[in-house]
Amino acid sequence: MSTVRTYITKSKIKIIRLPLMHSMVLQLLRILFLLTIIITPPSTAFSLKKATMLTPRTPADVQLEIKDPVDPTALTQSKAILAELRPNSSSDAINNDDTLSSSSCNPKALLNIAKRLGDIPSHDTNASYMVSKEQCQEAFDNLSSDEKQTLLNIHQRVKLFAEAQRKSVVDMSIDIPGGKAGHTVSPCRAAGCYAPGGRYPLPSSVLMTVVTARAAGCPYVVLASPRPAPITLAAAHVAGADIVLCVGGAQAIGCMAYGIEACEEIGAEEVPACDVIVGPGNKWVTAAKSLVNGYCGIDMLAGPSEVLVIADHTADAEIVAADLIAQAEHDVVARAILVSTDLDMIAKVNVEVERQVECLPEPNRSTAKEALGQSFSIVCKDIDECIAMSDKLAPEHLEIQTENSQEVADRCGNYGGLFIGTHAAEVLGDYGAGPNHTLPTGGTGRYTGGLSVFNFLRIRTWMRIDNKNESQDMVEDSVRMARLEGLEGHARAAEARSLTSTPAQKKANNGSN
Secondary structure: OHHHHHHHHHHHHHHHOOOOOOHHHHHHHHHHHHHHHHOOOHHHHHHHHHOOOOEEEOHHHOOOOOOOOOOHHHHHHHHHHHHHHOOOOOOOOOOOOOOOOOOOEOHHHHHHHHHHOOOOOOOOOOOOOEEOHHHHHHHHHOOOHHHHHHHHHHHHHHHHHHHHHHHOOOOEEEEEOOEEEEEEEEEOOEEEEEOOOOOOOOHHHHHHHHHHHHHHOOOEEEEEOOOOOHHHHHHHHHHOOOEEEOOOHHHHHHHHHHOEOOEHHHOEOOEOOOOEEEOOOOHHHHHHHHHHEOOEEEOOOOOOOEEEEEEOOOOOHHHHHHHHHHHHOOOOOOEEEEEEOOHHHHHHHHHHHHHHHOOOOOOHHHHHHHHHOOOEEEEOOOHHHHHHHHHHHOOOEEEEEOOOHHHHHHOOOOOOEEEEOOOOOHHHHHOOOOOOOOOOOOOHHHOOOOOOHHHHEEEEEEEEEOOOHHHHHHHHHHHHHHHHOOOHHHHHHHHOOOOOOOOHHHHHHHHHO
C-alpha cells in the first residue's frame, strides 16, 4: 500500500507541472488518474509510473501542424547543385527562380559532385555513376534462394495490384451535340524513380516505384539510389529498371529531371530527361523535387514518416506497441501516435513499448527511442472522437485495431494508407501486400493519395464535331457566354461556326465598305 501512496503523491506533482491548463481540466485529469490507480493492482501501478514513452495529450491539445517539408538550408544547397550540374544552362536561372533551362546535365560535373558528396569513391579513377544491367543481374544471382523468392513474391504482388489499378481507368467517349467527346489514358514516356540509400537500404522502394511505373506502361524507367547495396541492385533487376544511377540527393533529382549528356571520354551513355519523378528521400531530395516541379511532374514532397493507431479495449497491447516501434525506427523525426478510448490500454501499450524498444539492436534502438520522444497518446471519450482526431491529423499510415474494425475504418476520411484489423500490420504494406507504400505525410492525406499508376498516366480529353447543324445550340451558348465574360474574340470565334448569325467581324467589314 505504501508503494501506491508514494506513486499517487508523485503523480500529483507530475500533473501540477503540466503546461498551463484550465483548472477544470486539471481536476478531471486528477480524478481519472486516481481512479486508474485505485482499480489497478499496486505492482501494475508501479510499472505504469515508469512507462511513459508516449507523451499523454488531450484532444484539445492536438492540432494539425502544417509544416513546410522543404528545409531552407537544403533548398539553397540544392539550387547550387542543380546549377553546377548544368554549367551551360542560362546563367542564374535556378538561383533567380526564372524559367528553367532545358539543357541536360554535364556528365563530368555529375561525376565530380558524386565523388565530392560521397556517392562514389573519390579515389577511384574508373568510378562511374551508372550501374550496368549485368551488375544488377549478378547481384540478384548472388542472393540466397529464399531472398530471390522474396523479391519475386513482392514484385508479383505489387505488379498485380498496380495492373488492376491501370485497368480501372480506360479510354471513353460520349455523344455531344453534333459529335463526340472523350478522353484517352496514356503513360508518360520516361519515369524517374528514387530509392533512399541512407540509414537502411530500401529495396522495397525500388519495387514500389519501378514496378508501378512499368505497370502504368512507361517505356523507359530510370532508377537513382546512392551507394546501392547488392539487395537494392537485385531489386532493380527484378523490377526491370532500364538505367540505374548510383547517386543520391539533389544531384540524383537533377539528373532525372534534365537528363544526362553522353560522354565517350568517361564511358557514360545518354540518360533521357524524365517526365515524372517519384519516390521518397532525404531533405535534399525533397528540396530538389520542389525546384524541378513544373519542369517535370513529381509525386509529392514527403515529410517524416508517421503512424496513427486507433485502439480500444479489445486491442492487443503487445501488437500495438510493436507497430508503433516499427514506425519509430524509420527515423529520429518519425512519429507514432496512439488514440484510444481506454486509459488502461494506453498504459499497457506504454509498458510494452518500453520493454520492446530496449530489445532492438543498434542503431534501431536509439533511433526509435528518439522518435518516441516526440510521439504521443490521446485519450478520447468514444470512438467518434478517435475518428475525429485521426481525420484532423490525416496520418500517413492509419491502423484500426478495435471491435468492429471495418465499421470504424469505413467512417475514417483522411489518411494515406489504411490497415484494418489486428492482422493487417502496416509493415505488410511496407513489404508488398499490393498497395503502394509511398504515401502522403504531414496531413496531406486530406487532399491526395499515395503513389499509384495514376502518377505516371495522362488523361487527355478530345472533342469532334461531325454534324454542324446539330451543334448550333452549343455554338450559340458559347457566343453568349463569351460576351458575358467580356471576351469578344472568343465570341467571334464561335460565331464563325454559326449558321444563323453573321460573325461580328464580317458585319464590321461590310460596314466599312
